[in-house]
Amino acid sequence: xxxxxxxxxxxxxxxxxxxxxxxxxxxxxxxxxxxxxxxxxxxxxxxxxxxxxxxxxxxxxxxxxxxxxxxxxxxxxxxxxxxxxxxxxxxxxxxxxxxxxxxxxxxxxxxxxxxxxxxxxxxxxxxxxxxxxxxxxxxxxxxxxxxxxxxxxxxxxxxxxxxxxxxxxxxxxxxxxxxxxxxxxxxxxxxxxxxxxxxxxxxxxxxxxxxxxxxxxxxxxxxxxxxxxxxxxxxxxxxxxxxxxxxxxxxxxxxxxxxxxxxxxxxxxxxxxxxxxxxxxxxxxxxxxxxxxxxxxxxxxxxxxxxxxxxxxxxxxxxxxxxxxxxxxxxxxxxxxxxxxxxxxxxxxxxxxx
Ligand SMILES: *Cc1c(COP(=O)(O)O)cnc(C)c1O
Numbered sequence: 198x199x200x201x202x203x204x205x206x207x208x209x210x211x212x213x214x215x216x217x218x219x220x221x222x223x224x225x226x227x228x229x230x231x232x233x234x235x236x237x238x239x240x241x242x243x244x245x246x247x248x249x250x251x252x253x254x255x256x257x258x259x260x261x262x263x264x265x266x267x268x269x270x271x272x273x274x275x276x277x278x279x280x281x282x283x284x285x286x287x288x289x290x291x292x293x294x295x296x297x298x299x300x301x302x303x304x305x306x307x308x309x310x311x312x313x314x315x316x317x318x319x320x321x322x323x324x325x326x327x328x329x330x331x332x333x334x335x336x337x338x339x340x341x342x343x344x345x346x347x348x349x350x351x352x353x354x355x356x357x358x359x360x361x362x363x364x365x366x367x368x369x370x371x372x373x374x375x376x377x378x379x380x381x382x383x384x385x386x387x388x389x390x391x392x393x394x395x396x397x398x399x400x401x402x403x404x405x406x407x408x409x410x411x412x413x414x415x416x417x418x419x420x421x422x423x424x425x426x427x428x429x430x431x432x433x434x435x436x437x438x439x440x441x442x443x444x445x446x447x448x449x450x451x452x453x454x455x456x457x458x459x460x461x462x463x464x465x466x467x468x469x470x471x472x473x474x475x476x477x478x479x480x481x482x483x484x485x486x487x488x489x490x491x492x493x494x495x496x497x498x499x500x501x502x503x504x505x506x507x508x509x510x511x512x513x514x515x516x517x518x519x520x521x522x523x524x525x526x527x528x529x530x531x532x533x534x535x536x537x538x539x540x541x542x543x544x545x546x547x548x549x550x551x
Pocket of ligand 1: 206271272273274275297341343344345364365366367385386388
């Protein structure tokens with residue numbers, strides 16, 4: 198039986214994508230070959246890479262606007278340093294909203310001065326700082342759109358003339374944003390787009406080529422652009438499955454349709470968190486993430502009972518991250534409203550039973 202999968206990442210993908218992807222392992226495009234055994238330079242795979250890059254720019258509304266989409270490796274964590282390698286000449290401005298921002302800051306410091314414009318660390322990152330000043334002489338401003346661990350999400354991005362770099366690992370393709378505000382977007386595929394193993398980078402070409410240091414080829418966006426993400430062997434299968442998911446997003450009505458569905462799921466769970474006297478939300482209300490809802494039991498003695506209920510019913514991955522505790526419902530694009538309803542029903546059952 199398929200479980201209700203609330204895993205934070207790697208995470209749920211559409212069931213139809215799993216089916217098509219598994220077929221391609223046995224026989225890709227009726228070629229008599231598995232996708233795992235063909236050259237990344239074969240016509241069939243080059244078509245996959247091209248379509249994946251096209252779909253990214255199309256879905257984000259960035260076609261013909263000077264952007265390139267790349268499928269690289271090393272995860273979002275590699276982007277923490279690659280961004281700085283390519284863009285940080287003297288000074289960069291970072292907003293610290295959680296574990297991933299903190300890690301990005303640590304790596305950037307190896308390349309130059311980092312100004313932390315604001316941080317919510319003193320409250321265990323349960324809110325998004327606002328009204329901070331971004332130094333006008335920084336090379337770029339970096340932020341994390343959705344804080345997967347703490348369940349907060351930036352609703353309004355700051356106005357700045359600097360290039361904006363954003364880690365969108367856990368909410369890319371989940372909501373409509375004016376993506377043309379950003380000069381570089383990156384996202385590990387395994388949260389809302391595909392399997393682990395590839396990382397999407399969408400970069401505006403005009404921000405590149407401005408640092409004086411020499412950049413090793415594998416770290417150099419310009420090299421990857423010139424080779425169309427095939428400077429070395431790409432993560433063939435991860436790119437393929439990502440492409441299938443992008444096709445699925447498009448067929449369902451694009452980001453707008455994803456956003457509507459995601460908002461309904463979030464309203465359902467947050468509504469129950471606020472109504473149910475046994476539970477309390479972790480993140481500040483105005484900053485609540487539509488992707489990852491974090492919440493706690495007010496009385497931890499109910500934990501064993503609650504955990505048994507949802508685990509027995511085939512719910513997976515509801516435990517909170519160790520730095521927050523409690524629960525985290527990750528409700529990525531492929532998760533259905535019905536799965537959220539199952540958890541809400543158990544929250545109500547617990548209320549009746551205790
Ligand atoms: C998961 C995650 C990362 C780390 O991604 P890796 O691909 O494991 O390096 C970075 N940023 C955010 C926002 C994440 O959710």
